[in-house]
Amino acid sequence: MINVKRPILQLRLYVAFCGCAALAGCMVGPDYRTPPAPPADTTYTAAPLPEQTASAPGAAGLPQRFAPGQDIPGEWWALFHCEPLDGLIRQALTNSPNIVAAQAALRQARENFSAQAGGTLLPSVDAQLGATREKLNGIAFGQPGVSEEFNLYNASVNVSYKLDIFGGARRELEALHAQIDYQNYQLQAAYLALTANIVTAAVKEASLRAQIEATERIASDEADQLGVLGQQFDLGGVSRTAVLAQQTLLAQTRATLPPLRQSLDQVRHQLAVLAGMLPSDPALPEFRLDMFSLPETLPVSLPSTLVRQRPDILAADAVLHQASAQIGVATAALYPQITLSASYGAEALAPSQVFKPGSTIWSLGAGLLQPVFHGGQLSAQKRAAEAAYEQAGAQYRETVLLAFQNVADSLRALDHDAIGLRAQTDAWRAASDSLDLTRGQYRVGGVSYLSLLDAQRQYQQTVTSLAQAQASRYADTAALFQALGGGWWNAPPSAPPPH
Structure with missing residues (x-):
């Protein structure tokens, strides 16, 4: 006798299994799609940029050429050709607490995903x-x-x-994986912020040292001039008013030194902390403007690729992805x-x-x-998830707009810095020549002492402004590399690898 019940039972089990498998493949909620890239434009500013910036005498006055579409090296700070800076950044990437914290946050996100995956997808x-x-x-x-x-x-x-018939657990895993992406890009952003902050602080230290040295030279010259006036006063050649005016000018010049030295100490302390060192550590190198070389070629990523390079934009994209997955989680809770x-x-x-x-x-x-009745809780959770997704989308667009603003500001700053440095160099030369000429004329009685004081004040102002203008070119060059994403996707094996 043939047993027909057994094949029928097996067929029913097979149909039930296929039905469960088909239902398990269903996932409610929206499938995430990366936001579209910006228009394929070739410029960041309304007015076109010049092929190269203006030039000025000196190492900081070299013309810089913009190279649209050229990729950014991973160790972009090496373009400044400053060995102490390169060594300090490598030490900071190893010892910085911010980097260690970002790496730990990334590992935590991975382990959370692994824990949820093992408890959800498997019995x-x-x-x-x-x-x-x-x-x-x-x-x-x-x-x-x-x-x-x-x-x-x-x-x-x-x-x-x-x-997981309606995909709620898989959407939860999708959200956790988006959290991994977010922490990964946060780590890259920490790398970029750390390196850019160190370069900017090193340039600021060099500028402050140049200002202090120039101010000390001016104070020394003014002290010598005060000595000459004192001798002339003793001989009756000048009035007491001229001596007092020179004393006032010398005191004012010396009064500018303590704030400059305080700023220098603060920058040194900042550099030590950024490198994971104590402010008292004597191993921290000193930086001067002549230690830096200005990069002559500036790679400028195309706007269409900027959104795939900036860590903050990619992190905002991961947040948007996570919010999209949470809609599926809240929707599956209704079924x-x-x-x-x-x-x-x-x-x-x-x-x-x-x-x-x-x-x-x-x-x-x-x-x-x-679920039958939960007082509207589940529906409200779904609406809240949709609102969170809308909020994340608006924040993503805001991040993109700010990124384009950063690049546009940096490009314009580089152009204006070059023009400003050339003008400031001309002003310094004119003030220097004017001071030399006025001193010579004063010795022979050709001009009054007030003219000499005015020439000294103008020269002092131009010397300080010249050091600041030179530092601005280095600092804004670093700002451009940071605004373009820093080239973390091209990091060499010796650098901390992108996860």
Whole structure:
């Protein structure tokens, strides 16, 4: 006799399995798509940039040529050709607490994803051993007055699995993976911010040293001039007013030194902390303007590729992706949830009988949970997730706009810096020549002492402004590399690798 029930049962099981597999492939909520790239434009500013900037005498006055579409090197700070700066940045990338914290946050996000993936996509299996002392009352069995005490031992393996029919668990994993991407780009942003801050601080230190040295030279010249005036006053050649005016000018010049030295100390302390060192560490190198070389070629990424390079834009994209996945999580909570469970083990009154034949116990179960009424909680959670996605989208667009603004500001600053340095150099030369000429004329009585004082003040102002203008070219060059993303995607093997 042919048993037709067995093939029919197998067919039903196969159909049920296929149905569960088909349902498990369904994922509610929107499928995330990366926001479209900006228009394929070739410029960041309304007015076109010159092919190269203006030039001025000196190392800081070299003309810089813009190279649209050229890629940025991973170690962009090496373009300044300053070995102490390169060594300090390498030390900072290893010792900076901010970098260590960002790396730990990335590892945490990865482990959270692994923990959720293992507990969601795979069944949970637990082994259990137990022993209890129980007392039964016969009233429950219709035998009052009868009671019995006994020990009960059991050993079992329990298996449970929650079917992800509507993709809520997979959307949760998608959100956690987006969190990994976010922490990864946050790490790259920490690398970029650290290197840019060190370059900017080193340039500022060099500028302050140049200003202090120039001010000290001016103060020395003014002290010499005061000595000459004192001798002339003793001989009756000048009035007391001229001596007092020179004393006032010398005191004013010297009064500018303590704030400059305070700023220098603060920058030195900042550099030490950025490098993961104590401010008292004597190993911190000193920086001067003549230690830097101005990069003559400036790679400028195309606007269409900027959104794929800037870590802050990519991090905002990951936040938007995470918000999109959370919509699917909130939507799946509105639908039924099916849980399968099974257990197999043994139970006996004595430990020696637990694994003997006849003590086997087992169970199979399935549960269906359909939310019916939660006071509007689940629908509100879905609407909140949609609002969070809209907020993340607006923040992403704002991040893109600010990135384009950063690049445009840096490009314009480089152009204006070059013009300003040339004008400041001309002003310094004119003030220097004017001071030399006025001094000579004053010695022979051709001009009054007020003219000499005015020439000294103008020269002092141009010397300080010239050092600041030279430093601006280096600092704004570093700002451009930072605004373009810093070239972390081209990091060499010796640098901290992108994750």
